[in-house]
Amino acid sequence: MLEVRPLGLEGVLEIIPRKHADERGFFSEVWREDALKDAGVDVTFVQDNHSFSKTRGVVRGLHFQLPPFAQDKLVRVTRGAIFDVAVDIRRDSSTYGRWVGLTVSAAQWNQIFIPRGFAHGFLTIEDGTEVVYKVSAPYSPQHDRGLRFDDPAIGVDWPLDGEPLLSSKDTAAPLLADLETGS
Numbered sequence: 001m002l003e004v005r006p007l008g009l010e011g012v013l014e015i016i017p018r019k020h021a022d023e024r025g026f027f028s029e030v031w032r033e034d035a036l037k038d039a040g041v042d043v044t045f046v047q048d049n050h051s052f053s054k055t056r057g058v059v060r061g062l063h064f065q066l067p068p069f070a071q072d073k074l075v076r077v078t079r080g081a082i083f084d085v086a087v088d089i090r091r092d093s094s095t096y097g098r099w100v101g102l103t104v105s106a107a108q109w110n111q112i113f114i115p116r117g118f119a120h121g122f123l124t125i126e127d128g129t130e131v132v133y134k135v136s137a138p139y140s141p142q143h144d145r146g147l148r149f150d151d152p153a154i155g156v157d158w159p160l161d162g163e164p165l166l167s168s169k170d171t172a173a174p175l176l177a178d179l180e181t182g183s
Ligand SMILES: Cc1cn([C@H]2C[C@H](O)[C@@H](COP(=O)(O)OP(=O)(O)O[C@H]3O[C@@H](C)C(=O)[C@@H](O)[C@H]3O)O2)c(=O)[nH]c1=O
Pocket: 049, 051, 060, 061, 063, 064, 073, 120, 121, 122, 138, 139, 167, 169
């Protein structure tokens, strides 16, 4: 039904749903609760998000929400491609501050699951990229937090050509060392 591959940090998974192609086009189950449960992902999603980035070189992140609004995320790309990153920000974790990255694209039809306790961000690597993702807690601006995408203490190796396009909020985000994670 779907293929699941661990990505090296606890609970972060690549998920590849089956794509049934025929002369009309294709059909795919892009999220199926029971199949994910069988794969060890037991979450209830409450909100779907869709973002569009006009160009390659847009960085969104690194973002997370504080408890009790911490979010698990299931991220996919319906057009274009991203380099998607999860950073472990669980203070009691043996992999605190470590990151993992995965190219997620419409062409590969893959997804990334990022559990709560991780900061999340992505770089668009194609123009006109659309990212669609499910989250397990509703948006709460009071609990919404950011972390510098280029914090040297984390050292994400973004596949960037030049300077990224960032929101003003992301430009002003703090370093991991200055973070309040609520955990
Ligand atoms: C995230 C979010 C934003 N918004 C609003 C707030 C703001 O006016 C506008 C744009 O918000 P942002 O700049 O935070 O959007 P963006 O930078 O795309 O934020 C997203 O980045 C990725 C990496 C994530 O992981 C998401 O959880 C989310 O943080 O949309 C909502 O209404 N609901 C939401 O769930």
